[in-house]
Amino acid sequence: xxxxxxxxxxxxxxxxxxxxxxxxxxxxxxxxxxxxxxxxxxxxxxxxxxxxxxxxxxxxxxxxxxxxxxxxxxxxxxxxxxxxxxxxxxxxxxxxxxxxxxxxxxxxxxxxxxxxxxxxxxxxxxxxxxxxxxxxxxxxxxxxxxxxxxxxxxxxxxxxxxxxxxxxxxxxxxxxxxxxxxxxxxxxxxxxxx
Numbered sequence: 001x002x003x004x005x006x007x008x009x010x011x012x013x014x015x016x017x018x019x020x021x022x023x024x025x026x027x028x029x030x031x032x033x034x035x036x037x038x039x040x041x042x043x044x045x046x047x048x049x050x051x052x053x054x055x056x057x058x059x060x061x062x063x064x065x066x067x068x069x070x071x072x073x074x075x076x077x078x079x080x081x082x083x084x085x086x087x088x089x090x091x092x093x094x095x096x097x098x099x100x101x102x103x104x105x106x107x108x109x110x111x112x113x114x115x116x117x118x119x120x121x122x123x124x125x126x127x128x129x130x131x132x133x134x135x136x137x138x139x140x141x142x143x144x145x146x147x148x149x150x151x152x153x154x155x156x157x158x159x160x161x162x163x164x165x166x167x168x169x170x171x172x173x174x175x176x177x178x179x180x181x182x183x184x185x186x187x188x189x190x191x192x193x194x
Contacts, residue, residue: 030194045099045135046075052105067105070098082127089161090121093154096130100152103138110148117155125161130154132188133165141167 049071056064077095081087093116100114134152142148150167 046071048106049102052102056105063105067102070102074098074102078128084127086124087127088121089119089123089125089156092125092127092130093119093121095128096134096152096154099131099134103134103142107138107142107148110142110150112142112150113152115151115153117153119154119156123156123161126191129188129191130163132185133163136185137165137167140169 049067053064053067053071056067074095077091081091097114100112104110104112137150137152141150148168150165152166153162153164155162
């Protein structure tokens with residue numbers, strides 16, 4: 001009887017440890033997936049921003065220093081704050097504003113509006129949640145011509161965030177955009193599920 005109890009307790013302990021390892025393994029898998037999803041920020045944005053800043057520098061534009069500062073703020077946010085599980089809404093709003101300002105350099109003639117309603121800027125959200133949607137709005141709706149527009153609004157009602165992005169959804173000739181169609185939105189959906 002004593003031997004049987006010892007074997008049973010060992011088996012129970014082994015089973016308990018296996019469950020703990022399985023739970024930890026699942027947690028690490030979800031964390032890895034979140035990190036991978038966060039890192040899918042479009043690298044074209046960085047290259048385009050650097051090209052735009054280069055063009056400003058060639059023209060000796062007064063906007064050059066400010067554009068470099070905004071790009072630095074975006075990269076700092078992506079490298080440091082995006083690692084956090086949650087960030088303050090105010091930080092995400094600043095990221096969006098910096099992103100919009102940099103994109104406006106490229107699309108000077110496009111009409112871009114950003115409205116942030118009455119928001120609790122301390123409200124915690126998942127980082128980089130809105131950036132893929134902004135990227136889509138600029139990629140698909142604004143090509144630097146006069147017909148392009150993008151209207152963005154962010155409101156908060158009864159503890160819910162309401163984010164809207166509307167554009168003229170032009171057709172893209174860029175094969176990179178066509179090949180990766182839908183990744184940004186699917187990325188946001190999956191991150192929200194997790």
